Amino acid sequence: MTAALQTYGLGKRYGRRWALSDCTLRIPAGRVVGLIGPNGAGKTTLLKLAAGQLAPTVGGIEVLGHRPATGPAQLSRVSFVAQHTPTYPDLSVAEHLRMGAGLNPRWDAGLARERIGRIGLDPGQRAGKLSGGQRAQLALVMAVAKRPELLLLDEPVAALDPLARREFLQGLVEATAEQELSVVLSSHVIADLERICDYLVVLVGSQVRLAGDVEELLATHHRLIGPPGDLAAVPEEHEVVSASHTDRQSTLLIRTTVPIAGTAWAAGRVGLEDIVLGHMSRSAGLADPPLLEVQQ
Numbered sequence: 001m002t003a004a005l006q007t008y009g010l011g012k013r014y015g016r017r018w019a020l021s022d023c024t025l026r027i028p029a030g031r032v033v034g035l036i037g038p039n040g041a042g043k044t045t046l047l048k049l050a051a052g053q054l055a056p057t058v059g060g061i062e063v064l065g066h067r068p069a070t071g072p073a074q075l076s077r078v079s080f081v082a083q084h085t086p087t088y089p090d091l092s093v094a095e096h097l098r099m100g101a102g103l104n105p106r107w108d109a110g111l112a113r114e115r116i117g118r119i120g121l122d123p124g125q126r127a128g129k130l131s132g133g134q135r136a137q138l139a140l141v142m143a144v145a146k147r148p149e150l151l152l153l154d155e156p157v158a159a160l161d162p163l164a165r166r167e168f169l170q171g172l173v174e175a176t177a178e179q180e181l182s183v184v185l186s187s188h189v190i191a192d193l194e195r196i197c198d199y200l201v202v203l204v205g206s207q208v209r210l211a212g213d214v215e216e217l218l219a220t221h222h223r224l225i226g227p228p229g230d231l232a233a234v235p236e237e238h239e240v241v242s243a244s245h246t247d248r249q250s251t252l253l254i255r256t257t258v259p260i261a262g263t264a265w266a267a268g269r270v271g272l273e274d275i276v277l278g279h280m281s282r283s284a285g286l287a288d289p290p291l292l293e294v295q296q
């Protein structure tokens with residue numbers, strides 16, 4: 001099956017600073033992929049490389065089996081909504097939709113009208129007079145009505161109110177169920193990603209720290225609670241991702257594919273937030289896990 005996004009040793013450098021480095025990923029098609037990481041981690045850079053708005057410094061990238069933005073056919077298969085959701089301030093909402101219809105061969109006018117009506121945007125209103133959140137909604141409608149095969153969204157819900165945000169995320173899930181659509185969206189809100197994503201990529205300091213199927217990540221990560229500081233007692237098949245210690249106990253986040261049995265440690269399940277934060281706090285290339293906190 002063709003991957004939605006595939007990268008090989010991909011890197012992008014600005015001057016002497018690497019915005020993204022050594023990125024090798026294969027994201028299957030038909031997934032809703034959450035891209036998460038601290039400010040400056042390289043999320044926007046990866047999305048712009050996928051949209052063909054940036055060229056790699058090193059390595060390669062394929063989107064739906066082809067190099068990004070290599071012609072009209074490839075451009076029509078991908079929608080990209082940039083972080084600040086650009087719209088044309090002098091064009092009305094209706095004029096945006098007419099422009100979308102003129103530029104995109106697979107434009108779904110019915111879907112666009114229905115979504116604009118549901119959001120409650122006035123078709124005669126100029127985009128320059130819309131609120132930031134309304135502009136974001138308009139940009140999202142334009143991106144979805146293009147009927148892309150891959151939708152790239154850079155923090156799409158950051159400017160939306162909680163209800164609009166929930167509706168938008170729900171709409172995304174429905175769109176992926178109705179049509180052959182892959183989605184990659186970046187966000188800082190783990191709860192949003194947890195609700196809709198079935199694949200996760202964690203970027204830290206320009207590098208991929210973790211990537212995988214959400215169900216598999218949940219099944220292979222566990223919390224272990226046991227005697228303080230005794231990491232040597234942890235079986236070596238259990239990769240310790242993070243550790244915190246008090247006088248009375250140590251709490252570990254571990255990743256393992258083997259059953260957890262026969263140790264002095266009590267095991268428990270963890271949520272996506274624990275997994276993401278555990279991997280984000282882990283220092284790159286460290287043999288030993290970092291101490292997250294020490295309580296006396």
Ligand SMILES: Nc1ncnc2c1ncn2[C@@H]1O[C@H](COP(=O)(O)OP(=O)(O)OP(=O)(O)O)[C@@H](O)[C@H]1O
Nearest residue numbers: 014018019020037038039040041042043044045046
């Ligand atoms: N045009 C540019 N010129 C120079 N450096 C840049 C440019 N764009 C991004 N960078 C740098 O590349 C790195 C990655 O930036 P990027 O915007 O991809 O991060 P991000 O993960 O999207 O961050 P945020 O969560 O804050 O949006 C940062 O260190 C940033 O300063």
